[in-house]
Amino acid sequence: MQRNAVRWGLLALFVDGPKYGYQLRTELDTRTGGSWAVNVGQIYTTLDRLVRDGLVATEGADAEGRELYMLTEPGRVALAEWYLTPVTETERPRNELAIKLAMAARDPSVDITIVVQHQRTESMRQLRDYTDLRRQANEDVDLTWSLFLDHLIFALEGELRWLDHVEATVLRRRYTRPAPASTYAPTPPEAAEIAESGRARR
Amino acid sequence: MSDVVLRLAEVERVYRAGEGSVWALAGVSLTVRAGELVAVMGPSGSGKSTLLSIAGGLEVPTSGSVEVAGVRLGGLDSTAVAHLRRDRIGYVFQDFNLVTDLTAAENVALPLELGGSSARAARASAITALDEVGLPEVADRFPDQLSGGQQQRVAIARALVGERRLVLADEPTGALDSQTSLAVLQVLRARIDGGAAGVLVTHEARYAGWADRTVFLRDGRLVDTTPERDDARRLLAEPS
Numbered sequence: 006m007q008r009n010a011v012r013w014g015l016l017a018l019f020v021d022g023p024k025y026g027y028q029l030r031t032e033l034d035t036r037t038g039g040s041w042a043v044n045v046g047q048i049y050t051t052l053d054r055l056v057r058d059g060l061v062a063t064e065g066a067d068a069e070g071r072e073l074y075m076l077t078e079p080g081r082v083a084l085a086e087w088y089l090t091p092v093t094e095t096e097r098p099r100n101e102l103a104i105k106l107a108m109a110a111r112d113p114s115v116d117i118t119i120v121v122q123h124q125r126t127e128s129m130r131q132l133r134d135y136t137d138l139r140r141q142a143n144e145d146v147d148l149t150w151s152l153f154l155d156h157l158i159f160a161l162e163g164e165l166r167w168l169d170h171v172e173a174t175v176l177r178r179r180y181t182r183p184a185p186a187s188t189y190a191p192t193p194p195e196a197a198e199i200a201e202s203g204r205a206r207r
Numbered sequence: 208m209s210d211v212v213l214r215l216a217e218v219e220r221v222y223r224a225g226e227g228s229v230w231a232l233a234g235v236s237l238t239v240r241a242g243e244l245v246a247v248m249g250p251s252g253s254g255k256s257t258l259l260s261i262a263g264g265l266e267v268p269t270s271g272s273v274e275v276a277g278v279r280l281g282g283l284d285s286t287a288v289a290h291l292r293r294d295r296i297g298y299v300f301q302d303f304n305l306v307t308d309l310t311a312a313e314n315v316a317l318p319l320e321l322g323g324s325s326a327r328a329a330r331a332s333a334i335t336a337l338d339e340v341g342l343p344e345v346a347d348r349f350p351d352q353l354s355g356g357q358q359q360r361v362a363i364a365r366a367l368v369g370e371r372r373l374v375l376a377d378e379p380t381g382a383l384d385s386q387t388s389l390a391v392l393q394v395l396r397a398r399i400d401g402g403a404a405g406v407l408v409t410h411e412a413r414y415a416g417w418a419d420r421t422v423f424l425r426d427g428r429l430v431d432t433t434p435e436r437d438d439a440r441r442l443l444a445e446p447s
Contacts, residue, residue: 118430122423126431129412129421133433136416140396158413165412169250 011043012051013087016060019076020084023064026052026072036149038138055080102164110175117175121168128168132161211274212373212404213239213262218271220257220427231257232268233427241372244396244405246415249424255408256377258424262406263296263375264288275373293318297366297374299395301381303358305350305365311337312346315365324369336364339401340394356387360394367398374398374405380414392417 011033018024018032030048033041052074055061060080064073076084102124109115139154220232232254239245247255260266261273264280273280276295280288297318298304305314315333320326337343340360350358359379366374376395380388396417399405407418415421421433 118425122431125423126433129415129433132412132416133418133421136413140393140417158416161416162411162413173250 011041011047012055013084014041015048015051016055016076016080016084016087019061019074019080023073023075025067025074036147037153038150040153060084106168106171110171113179118172121172125165125168128161128164132158132165135161210241211238212241212276213237213406214272214274215258215262216272216274218258218261218268218273220254220261220266221269230427232261234271235424235427235429236271237262237422237429239373239404239406241402241404242399243420244399244407244418246407246409246418246421247424248408248410248412248415248421253424254427255424257427259375259377259406259408262373263298264292290322294322294370295373297363297368297371299359299362299366299374299376299379301378303350303355303362303382305358305361307350310347310349311342311353311361311364314350314361315368318365318371319369322369332369333364336368337361339367339398340364354387355383356390359383359387359391363391363394363398367403372403374403376405376407378409379407380409380411388414 014033014037015029018029024032026049027045029052030043030045033043033048052061056063056074059077060083061074062077064075066072106117106120106124109117109120135154135157139151139158142151142154144151215235215237218232218235219230222229222231235254235258237245237258247258249255257266261268262275264273264275267280275291278291280291283291305311306317309317312330312333315336316324316326316329319329319332324332334343334346337346340363342357342360342364345353345357345361350361353361362379363374366376374395379395380391383391392414395405395407405418407415409415423430423432
């Protein structure tokens with residue numbers, strides 16, 4: 006999935022003209038704020054595959070002798086097809102947060118509000134920091150970067166809404182069901198104690 | 208410190224409800240400095256509106272203290288509180304709350320005129336305030352001749368006109384679409400960066416992202432607070 010995204014991301018970089026290898030890395034980096042963390046090796050491997058598949062072709066060298074690559078006609082068609090193909094495979098079902106809270110929600114010994122609070126604080130911090138970056142970003146200068154940040158902001162907003170929902174759902178269910186034997190707050194100093202008492206209960 | 212504009216210390220607000228009592232706020236402490244915007248989030252009934260009313264001197268806490276611009280509200284009589292409110296504190300509401308029979312400039316000038324400024328001086332300050340929210344051209348228009356976003360920017364200008372340095376905003380983007388909301392937050396943020404202090408009650412995390420800190424209220428208590436800023440670029444480069 007990630008590899009595929011890099012492949013298409015690179016291909017898309019060629020629409021405004023020929024580029025040399027290292028330039029691709031720099032541009033990808035700037036437009037995604039480094040969040041893709043693609044190394045140079047991966048860039049060149051991917052580029053080789055794009056050439057092999059006929060989507061990109063070499064196009065001489067620039068004044069400094071760097072080899073230039075450009076989009077081919079089949080490459081342009083493939084890119085257009087990519088744009089029109091909805092993304093279906095995502096990592097969503099394997100999201101650690103989703104698993105963590107879904108598991109915590111069914112464990113009566115976990116105080117879900119504390120788990121949610123810890124996460125909400127962190128998610129909110131990220132949201133604030135991305136919002137800061139977004140305020141500094143200029144759509145006219147770098148539209149890709151601005152929209153990429155918007156993506157992160159909307160995703161965090163969704164995550165925070167979901168956290169509220171999880172908390173409310175679990176609390177509502179607990180209020181209408183028999184109280185659990187005990188609850189715990191999973192803060193680090195108490196973690197050992199929890200493990201102890203957990204063993205004792207079982 | 209002298210740059211503290213709002214300080215709530217161990218504020219409790221108890222309402223009597225029949226035989227029992229309801230703690231709308233159960234010991235809330237919050238400090239907002241000049242140049243700082245603090246967002247308040249929390250489910251309905253968590254005490255957000257009570258917090259704002261108490262911070263603005265509209266409601267008196269059952270216990271604890273409230274200080275605005277270095278003045279402790281508890282030591283003042285109701286007239287003095289009213290003066291402090293008029294001179295130091297501005298409100299921004301979801302439904303704009305502009306006086307429909309007054310122009311934008313008259314709306315902004317109103318608290319100054321009530322405070323004894325001459326009409327001419329008040330208008331001059333109002334024009335400056337409208338300029339600061341990017342709306343110098345609407346000075347002589349009436350609220351119904353303005354878009355929602357423009358009305359809210361006028362409300363922000365009014366909230367921070369003259370010596371007013373504390374803006375209390377209750378869901379200021381609640382009646383606006385998302386692009387307009389961002390424009391309003393931009394203006395609010397610019398005024399805060401210019402030295403004002405603000406409290407922003409919102410249920411939208413995306414808008415709370417504009418604040419320096421977000422505090423969460425639950426059942427009248429603050430349950431968590433966003434920590435200090437990180438280098439956001441590093442955060443992006445090394446996802447945790």
